[in-house]
Amino acid sequence: xxxxxxxxxxxxxxxxxxxxxxxxxxxxxxxxxxxxxxxxxxxxxxxxxxxxxxxxxxxxxxxxxxxxxxxxxxxxxxxxxxxxxxxxxxxxxxxxxxxxxxxxxxxxxxxxxxxxxxxxxxxxxxxxxxxxxxxxxxxxxxxxxxxxxxxxxxxxxxxxxxxxxxxxxxxxxxxxxxxxxxxxxxxxxxxxxxxxxxxxxxxxxxxxxxxxxxxxxxxxxxxxxxxxxxxxxxxxxxxxxxxxxxxxxxxxxxxxxxxxxxxxxxxxxxxxxxxxxxxxxxxxxxxxxxxxxxxxxxxxxxxxxxxxxxxxxxxxxxxxxxxxxxxxxx
Numbered sequence: 473x474x475x476x477x478x479x480x481x482x483x484x485x486x487x488x489x490x491x492x493x494x495x496x497x498x499x500x501x502x503x504x505x506x507x508x509x510x511x512x513x514x515x516x517x518x519x520x521x522x523x524x525x526x527x528x529x530x531x532x533x534x535x536x537x538x539x540x541x542x543x544x545x546x547x548x549x550x551x552x553x554x555x556x557x558x559x560x561x562x563x564x565x566x567x568x569x570x571x572x573x574x575x576x577x578x579x580x581x582x583x584x585x586x587x588x589x590x591x592x593x594x595x596x597x598x599x600x601x602x603x604x605x606x607x608x609x610x611x612x613x614x615x616x617x618x619x620x621x622x623x624x625x626x627x628x629x630x631x632x633x634x635x636x637x638x639x640x641x642x643x644x645x646x647x648x649x650x651x652x653x654x655x656x657x658x659x660x661x662x663x664x665x666x667x668x669x670x671x672x673x674x675x676x677x678x679x680x681x682x683x684x685x686x687x688x689x690x691x692x693x694x695x696x697x698x699x700x701x702x703x704x705x706x707x708x709x710x711x712x713x714x715x716x717x718x719x720x721x722x723x724x725x726x727x728x729x730x731x732x733x734x735x736x737x738x739x740x741x742x743x744x745x746x747x748x749x750x751x752x753x754x755x756x757x758x759x760x761x762x763x764x765x766x767x768x769x770x771x772x773x774x775x776x777x778x779x780x781x782x783x784x785x786x787x788x789x790x791x792x793x794x795x796x797x798x799x800x801x802x
Contacts, residue, residue, distance in 0.1 A: 484511025485765045486708055489752050490568055493706045493772035496521035500565035503698070505554035505691060507532055510539050512568055513547065522546040524561055526554040528598040553598075555690035558697045566704040567695040571688055571714045590649040595678045602796055604677040608651065609644045613637050615794040622791035623685075623713065624676030628659045632673060648674075679713070683796060688714055689788045692721045693780075696744055701777035705745065708770050715751065715769045717788050722747050722773045724787055742778035 484490070490512060496502050498520030504513045507525035509532070516523050525547065527533055533551045540547050550560055554569060593605040608616065616633035620626040635658040636645070645651045652670040659669050679685060688707075695705050707718040725745040749772065754765035 483762045483764075484509075484515070485570070485762065485768045486752065486754055486758070486770050487511065487515055489754075489770050490706055490708065491515055491519065493748060493752075493770065494566045494568055494704050496566060501561070501563075502566040502568065503554075503557050503561065503564050503695070505557065505567060505569040506571070507536055507549060508570065510536055512570065514539065516568075517543055517546055521565070522548075524548050524550065524557075524564070526550045526552055526557060526560075528553045530599060553687055553691075555687045555694055557691065558694040561698055563700050564698050564703060565700055566706070567699060568706040569688070569691055569695075569708065571684065571707065571709045590647055593645055593648055593651055595674075595681045597682050602681055604681050605644070605646055607677060607681060608636050609640050611794065618791070618793055619680050620673050620676045622676075622793060623679045624672035624674075625712075626672040626676065628669075632658060675711070680793065680796075685713060685717060685788075685790055688717050689721075689785060689790065692718070693783045696725065696775070696780045699775035701775055703775040704748075705773045705775065706770065707772070708768055710764075710767050710769075715771070717790075718771045719751070720788060722771055725781070726773065741781070743776055744778045744781055745773035745775055748772040748774055 494502065494516070496516045496519040500521040502516050502521050502523050504516065504523050504525040507513055507527040510525075513523045513525050513536075523543075523546065525536065527536075527549070528551065530551060533549050536547075536549050540549055552560070557567070593603065593608070595604040596602075607619070611619075613630075613633045616636060617629045620629035620632060626632065632655055635654065636651075639645070639654055645654070652668065652674070655670040655673055656668065661669050692705075692707075699705060705722075709715040709718055722745060726743050726747040728741060728743050752770040752772075754762075754768050759766045
């Protein structure tokens, strides 16, 4: 692994901006929804607050035990999806969610998140459930095309799906480079293409296998339930699909009247959040030092004292995709 990657995996994105929005202080309890390499958690602990950190990746939890040991009982790690935070705690002063895959996961070829190095076609953050290989080797053409189109915004979704179904009849896809090379061979790569032809398909498979959009939607609703009045919600996302969900939730919860296309009737309702500014992007200095920060956006909101609203997932307008199956059902 290069020195650059070694450093990059430990660099939390938009750290100063996250701390400015969260404002952690001694005596407070903050939920870190994605512990990862512990970057945000270390900074929050350093400000004197206690942290309840979630990660569904057992590798991240195991790596974090050393930090727990030196935290003076101010850090508790929970191996669970962050969407379940309201099952583990009732009232907190802040919630920070860093969405997507971590540099740590990308750097480990055995996890199968990236085709920078060859590895098994896996992509499961928790190591359980359906793998990316299960999806590409068993799903119908139409289902694969929808996944690549909606979650990867891949313009060649249909063509790639047909290629995959044709090729897997001869030999199933088991390795990351095998799939990446097959896609590159099928659709080609122009001299002006800045990204590898398989990039969007890999993104789509990762988001689908881990139900990342559904997890984010459920986590936002859970955060609304557990945040105290004046509690802060901070969301850092890395592509437009995630950012759209966060933006839509904060906008909806900051309104006092209904009348969206999801709920046409106008009803009076109390705002559960106060929006704190618009989207914040990384500075040029940060993106130069950490390329992963280029696409990052931070959105923040302040919890009011209004009771949490009923969960309304129609608000998020999530794409209609095939339901994730259990491997035994394939």
